[in-house]
């Protein structure tokens with residue numbers, strides 16, 4: 001067992017049970033058990049039909065032997081019936097297997113992607129140092145193989161068990177006529193079949209055991225190569241601009257080189273197994289005939305019994321060698337299951353990290369309150385120490401500080417995402433709060449969906465959307481609302497930022513957090529959107545992060561993050577034209593007089609940090 005997130009941590013049985021437990025115990029358990037019963041029933045039907053064909057063979061050849069034309073005619077009708085039944089059952093069993101595998105996969109994918117997408121688990125997984133790599137591919141690819149191959153292996157195991165049950169009695173009976181090395185051993189041939197299959201399985205285990213680890217490595221190498229391809233596609237413009245194409249091609253070759261190297265190891269191991277596999281079946285077919293030869297020549301065993309003995313021995317050995325026969329498939333299947341298990345473990349760890357945060361974020365009475373908040377980087381470095389501040393409803397505060405000092409991390413903490421630190425944050429109603437980052441998230445889909453996000457696309461009328469776009473100088477987009485595309489690629493960053501403001505106008509939240517949301521706009525465009533914000537969302541509270549000094553005039557006061565301390569800014573900000581007037585409302589010890597809002601909003605109270 002290994003600590004590496006991609007290596008098997010549980011026994012195959014425990015892994016299988018874990019994989020199955022979710023669906024078979026879920027709200028869909030009736031469907032799961034129903035489909036499984038259907039597959040078992042169809043498989044049993046197929047086995048019964050195969051036995052029927054066997055019996056028909058005997059009856060048909062007996063009729064031939066008797067030159068009984070009438071019986072042959074009857075047998076022909078029986079044969080036609082058996083053909084129809086075989087076809088029907090083959091298609092029905094395949095259909096039931098496909099339905100079982102697909103329904104299981106659908107549940108598993110929905111279960112995993114739900115856990116991954118909800119509660120910011122995907123974000124927290126990114127913060128874990130040893131999280132499962134490429135969760136997206138585990139969800140989309142590994143689930144496919146884990147479920148489909150589980151069903152196939154389950155069916156073949158059922159075949160093997162029933163075959164074993166069918167032939168074990170016959171082999172036991174026929175063994176009585178075949179003494180081993182001159183000694184009559186009850187069930188001797190059966191014992192020999194068990195020993196032979198046991199030895200074959202042990203040898204397969206010894207030779208093929210590394211195959212599981214190799215398949216795990218192959219899966220990982222292939223998903224890393226796919227990720228490298230996707231990453232290049234996502235960064236095509238930046239790579240082309242900097243002329244990094246040749247370097248990327250080298251990197252991709254290296255990444256695919258890992259796939260080839262691990263494939264070579266896998267193929268070599270499969271060749272080793274082939275030494276055993278190629279001779280195993282042949283020996284199993286000849287061994288009973290050679291051993292029973294003396295009894296046959298001595299007349300203790302008829303030709304029919306000898307043939308039956310050979311068939312029974314081969315079938316029992318085959319059934320007992322299920323593991324040996326399916327080893328490469330089992331190794332591949334296990335590697336997919338291991339990757340899904342590692343993802344589930346990482347999701348659990350991410351959820352724990354999300355819950356274990358030392359910073360208590362709670363709903364407040366209406367203000368945004370930081371109470372002795374300390375934030376640390378994952379390596380323990382203190383970013384912010386003992387920050388305390390109260391931002392009142394309707395107040396507008398600009399947060400400034402050097403690059404990398406922890407401003408965005410303070411926002412992350414306020415959003416309940418940052419797990420490292422301590423203190424308490426009281427947040428206003430999340431339903432009335434919107435955070436606009438530097439690059440607004442634009443979902444895949446139509447422009448209407450992008451503008452309305454996170455509300456459903458039907459929430460706002462066309463007229464309201466068009467008006468919001470026009471006010472943000474994006475009138476040209478109003479006629480393209482139904483156009484689907486990669487809006488995050490086709491719109492410039494400045495246009496995306498203005499689209500973010502159009503979104504704000506539509507949603508009209510009471511609290512807005514802007515994290516360098518105007519960084520790509522020129523000063524005139526920045527003034528335009530901030531003016532718009534001030535005018536149209538005049539009652540909304542605003543906390544912005546921004547580097548430009550000119551931004552201060554759209555805010556009531558400025559806080560600076562410096563050396564880990566949250567301090568009032570040295571200079572009072574200028575009032576925004578037409579929105580606020582300077583009013584020395586009150587004086588808090590240590591606070592400089594600042595511009596106060598005109599329309600009776602509550603004045604902010606600054607509490608010096610620490």
Ligand SMILES: Nc1ncnc2c1ncn2[C@@H]1O[C@H](COP(=O)(O)OP(=O)(O)OP(=O)(O)O)[C@@H](O)[C@H]1O
Nearest residue numbers: 127377378383401402403404405406407408409410
């Ligand atoms: N997931 C992370 N893992 C490790 N370190 C991180 C992580 N996120 C942020 N940091 C570190 O925390 C520090 C603060 O980052 P933050 O994004 O808050 O800076 P900032 O003040 O917003 O900077 P800027 O003004 O440049 O955007 C940085 O040194 C950054 O490297």
